[in-house]
Amino acid sequence: MKVSILGATGQNGSSIVDGLLASSETKFDLTALVRPSSLEKSNVTDLQKRGVNIVSFNLGDPEAEVAAQLKGTDVLIVCCLVDELALANAAKKAGVKRYIPCFYATVMPRGVQTLRDNKELVLDHIQRLHLPYTIIDVGWWYQISLPRLPSGRLDRNLFLYSTAIGGNGDVPSARTDARDVGVYVARIIADPRTLNQKVLAYTDLRTQHELYNTVEKLSGEKLERKYRTAGEIDDGIAKTKDSNMMDYYQYTYQKSYDIMGENTPEYARYLGYLVGKDLYPDMEGISFEDFFQETLETGLKPMYEEHADMLRKFSSFVFKGAAATE
Amino acid sequence: MKVSILGATGQNGSSIVDGLLASSETKFDLTALVRPSSLEKSNVTDLQKRGVNIVSFNLGDPEAEVAAQLKGTDVLIVCCLVDELALANAAKKAGVKRYIPCFYATVMPRGVQTLRDNKELVLDHIQRLHLPYTIIDVGWWYQISLPRLPSGRLDRNLFLYSTAIGGNGDVPSARTDARDVGVYVARIIADPRTLNQKVLAYTDLRTQHELYNTVEKLSGEKLERKYRTAGEIDDGIAKTKDSNMMDYYQYTYQKSYDIMGENTPEYARYLGYLVGKDLYPDMEGISFEDFFQETLETGLKPMYEEHADMLRKFSSFVFKGAAATE
Numbered sequence: 232m233k234v235s236i237l238g239a240t241g242q243n244g245s246s247i248v249d250g251l252l253a254s255s256e257t258k259f260d261l262t263a264l265v266r267p268s269s270l271e272k273s274n275v276t277d278l279q280k281r282g283v284n285i286v287s288f289n290l291g292d293p294e295a296e297v298a299a300q301l302k303g304t305d306v307l308i309v310c311c312l313v314d315e316l317a318l319a320n321a322a323k324k325a326g327v328k329r330y331i332p333c334f335y336a337t338v339m340p341r342g343v344q345t346l347r348d349n350k351e352l353v354l355d356h357i358q359r360l361h362l363p364y365t366i367i368d369v370g371w372w373y374q375i376s377l378p379r380l381p382s383g384r385l386d387r388n389l390f391l392y393s394t395a396i397g398g399n400g401d402v403p404s405a406r407t408d409a410r411d412v413g414v415y416v417a418r419i420i421a422d423p424r425t426l427n428q429k430v431l432a433y434t435d436l437r438t439q440h441e442l443y444n445t446v447e448k449l450s451g452e453k454l455e456r457k458y459r460t461a462g463e464i465d466d467g468i469a470k471t472k473d474s475n476m477m478d479y480y481q482y483t484y485q486k487s488y489d490i491m492g493e494n495t496p497e498y499a500r501y502l503g504y505l506v507g508k509d510l511y512p513d514m515e516g517i518s519f520e521d522f523f524q525e526t527l528e529t530g531l532k533p534m535y536e537e538h539a540d541m542l543r544k545f546s547s548f549v550f551k552g553a554a555a556t557e
Numbered sequence: 558m559k560v561s562i563l564g565a566t567g568q569n570g571s572s573i574v575d576g577l578l579a580s581s582e583t584k585f586d587l588t589a590l591v592r593p594s595s596l597e598k599s600n601v602t603d604l605q606k607r608g609v610n611i612v613s614f615n616l617g618d619p620e621a622e623v624a625a626q627l628k629g630t631d632v633l634i635v636c637c638l639v640d641e642l643a644l645a646n647a648a649k650k651a652g653v654k655r656y657i658p659c660f661y662a663t664v665m666p667r668g669v670q671t672l673r674d675n676k677e678l679v680l681d682h683i684q685r686l687h688l689p690y691t692i693i694d695v696g697w698w699y700q701i702s703l704p705r706l707p708s709g710r711l712d713r714n715l716f717l718y719s720t721a722i723g724g725n726g727d728v729p730s731a732r733t734d735a736r737d738v739g740v741y742v743a744r745i746i747a748d749p750r751t752l753n754q755k756v757l758a759y760t761d762l763r764t765q766h767e768l769y770n771t772v773e774k775l776s777g778e779k780l781e782r783k784y785r786t787a788g789e790i791d792d793g794i795a796k797t798k799d800s801n802m803m804d805y806y807q808y809t810y811q812k813s814y815d816i817m818g819e820n821t822p823e824y825a826r827y828l829g830y831l832v833g834k835d836l837y838p839d840m841e842g843i844s845f846e847d848f849f850q851e852t853l854e855t856g857l858k859p860m861y862e863e864h865a866d867m868l869r870k871f872s873s874f875v876f877k878g879a880a881a882t883e
Contacts, residue, residue: 340684358666358828361817427827491687501753502684503829 232259232421235304237318238311239263239283240274242535243335243412247308250413252281257421264288264300290314294321301325306420309333315353323360329420330357330364335412337405337484337494338368338431338502344483346476366429367419368504369412370405370494371484373435373522374534378443379550380452388531389550390539391481393439395459397489400440404488405433405495408517409534418511425510431499432507434516439489442519449523461490477546558585558747561630563644564637565589565609566600568861569661569738573634576739578607583747590614590626616640620647627651632746635659641679649686655752656683656690661738663731663810663820664694664757664828670809672802692755693745694830695738696731696820697810699761699848700860704769705876706778714857715876716865717807719765721785723815726766730814731759731821735860737842744837751836757825758833760842765815768845775849787816803872 234251238244240263251259262284265275270287279285290297290313298321301307307322308331309315315332322330332353339347357364375391407415415432419425437445443454459467467482488494496506507514535542542549560577564570566589577585588610591601596613605611616623616639624647627633633648634657635641641658648656658679665673683690701717733741741758745751763771769780785793793808814820822832833840861868868875 341681342685355667359668361824361827428829498687501687501689503754 232257232305233262233303234259234306234308234420235262235264235286235301236308236310237264237288237313238309238333239265239278240269240272241311242409243310243333246410246413247310247416248278248281248283248413249410250415250417252283253414254417254421257417259417260284262286262304290317290321294324297321298324301327305329306331308416308420310335316356319353319357319360319362323362328363329426330362331367331416331420332357332364334366334368336368337370337488338499338504339484339487339493340502343487343491343493344480346480346483363426365419365425365427366504367416368429368431368499369407369415370431370433371407371488372409372534373406373517373519374409374532376406376442377523377526377531378446378454379552380446380450381454382450382452383552385526385531386550386552388533389552390531390534390542391546391548392550393442394548395457396439396443397459397464397485398461400443400456400458400489401438402489402492403436403438403495404492405431405499406435406437406442406519407433408522409532411516414516415507415514418514419507422510425505429499429502429504430507430510431496431504433496435519436495437519445520446523449520450527459485459489461486464490475545477542478548481546481548558583558631559588559629560585560632560634560746561588561590561612561627562634562636563590563614563639564635564659565591565604566595566598567637568735569636569659571600572736572739573636573742574604574607574609574739575736576741576743578609579740580743580747583743585743586610588612588630616643616647620650623647624650627653631655632657634742634746636661642682645679645683645686645688649688654689655746656688657693657742657746658683658690660692660694662694663696663814664825664830665810665813665819666828669813669817669819670806672806672809689752691745691751691753692830693742694755694757694825695733695741696757696759697733697814698735698860699732699843699845700735700858702732702768703849703852703857704772704780705878706772706776707780708776708778709878711852711857712876712878714859715878716857716860716868717872717874718876719768720874721783722765722769723785723790723811724787726769726782726784726815727764728815728818729762729764729767729821730818731757731825732761732763732845733759734843734848735858740842741833741840744840745833748836751831755825755828755830756833756836757822757830759822761845762821763845771846772849775846776853785811785815787812790816801871803868804874807872807874 239248251261263278267287302325304327306329307327378393419430464486471479565574577587589604593613628651630653632655633653704719745756790808790812797805
């Protein structure tokens with residue numbers, strides 16, 4: 232199965248490359264589509280050493296040329312910010328058999344968050360093209376679900392984190408280890424049942440209180456539990472909507488998952504999603520307990536390294552402690 | 558099963574009332590929600606004589622009062638133009654178990670037609686409310702699919718009609734006798750499989766050429782086949798978009814069904830619809846042949862009687878022949 236990927240070196244992209252290369256069920260012939268200016272970057276040459284084909288790709292080229300480059304692609308995976316309308320046009324022209332637009336987040340209806348709504352506009356365009364597709368959402372990453380430990384021992388590389396529990400803390404939410412995204416993607420893109428469907432693939436479903444309880448139990452530290460009411464979240468959304476997109480996204484995500492309870496298999500099914508656990512009952516992702524135990528022992532893997540400094544400057548959801556800049 | 562309906566005396570509404578009253582599978586306790594100003598109209602009092610409960614209903618009342626009126630409703634069916642956002646809010650508050658927004662048309666993606674997009678905005682709102690729902694589309698009515706017969710014997714009551722075949726005439730499209738809409742609705746709203754789903758319930762799937770051939774064969778008349786190219790349809794859309802909504806709707810419908818081939822079970826499944834023929838293989842609607850034979854014998858049932866004179870004035874898809882005003 233010939234798979235091409237845009238954004239192979241990003242947070243989701245690298246997980247997907249790992250997942251596809253490790254797949255034993257399906258053999259993937261994997262190509263990373265890379266901007267000409269990035270061809271010599273070390274993370275790109277590293278991919279090549281691991282057996283990924285590297286192709287210079289410029290979405291600004293004439294559509295016919297872009298389509299010619301995509302010819303023969305079975306699955307085209309997008310996991311970076313690009314003009315997906317232009318890309319989908321070329322993919323349709325090239326006869327791509329399945330297009331995976333950049334979703335990979337929590338389940339949410341339309342009209343809650345502009346970031347999500349823009350993804351839906353891409354889906355609308357795909358559907359106007361009659362282009363075969365699969366939507367993949369994975370819930371919220373473990374790696375950005377943790378509260379800060381009072382001891383500060385997670386501060387190094389703590390990035391997006393749980394600054395406050397939304398609502399009463401008793402609403403379940405779906406979470407996944409970022410490293411498992413690719414494992415799920417490998418299974419989903421080879422599955423005929425998921426063609427032209429939305430899929431929520433997640434590992435863990437628990438409330439904020441349950442998550443805090445687990446963190447307390449495994450760390451042996453007592454956490455301070457701060458709460459953010461539905462009203463405070465709505466105020467946060469109103470205040471940041473036109474001024475601070477990063478905080479606006481976080482408030483809207485939190486409204487959806489902590490207040491509305493939308494990041495659940497139940498609500499996903501209501502929206503017409505298939506659910507990974509129903510499709511693949513044999514699959515077990517990394518448990519939250521194992522992830523957190525490992526994190527305590529070896530530290531938290533850095534997230535969004537490239538943008539971290541920039542984001543630390545203005546987002547209230549990004550950890551800014553002294554240790555973080557070590 | 559307690560069913561309430563808004564728009565019970567309209568084109569779809571009366572079919573739905575007929576279908577629900579005739580249902581032998583499920584016994585429906587049917588209530589027509591009627592504007593205070595319409596309570597004394599003869600088509601409303603006729604409903605009452607047939608066993609339909611009549612309730613005075615004003616969507617402009619405070620939400621709590623509207624919700625109180627909807628309390629105990631299992632299924633709320635909308636088949637008229639009302640503020641569905643306000644209605645859905647009240648339905649959610651009242652605990653309505655299934656809300657049927659006003660769709661009842663052809664299958665189409667977003668971004669093709671404002672009329673359809675507005676329906677999708679209602680769906681978005683429903684989904685933000687987490688309100689249980691079912692979308693029901695029925696394709697295009699037989700009653701407005703006919704070309705004019707050269708003899709003029711159908712002109713009486715010919716209304717919206719096939720003025721020209723879009724594209725090459727070889728694209729299949731789903732159609733249904735308007736009288737069967739209610740028969741399908743009765744089955745769908747009592748079916749747990751259709752909860753929170755879109756359903757395309759249609760009877761006949763054939764191309765424009767096949768439809769014209771059938772009309773020629775049964776009528777014994779030779780039809781002139783006029784064609785409208787994709788480009789002409791696009792021009793028509795551009796020209797009417799801001800000036801003549803009725804023609805804009807017709808051009809966009811035709812683009813979707815005759816050019817894009819979207820009004821088919823195949824494309825419906827692609828969009829995530831369930832298909833009536835899959836769900837109810839035992840159900841046979843009125844065949845196009847039977848409908849047309851009957852029409853030749855007894856004449857065409859008038860459509861949109863209330864608005865016909867107004868629409869005849871400015872829509873190019875509405876039959877304007879002298880006989881029509883007889």
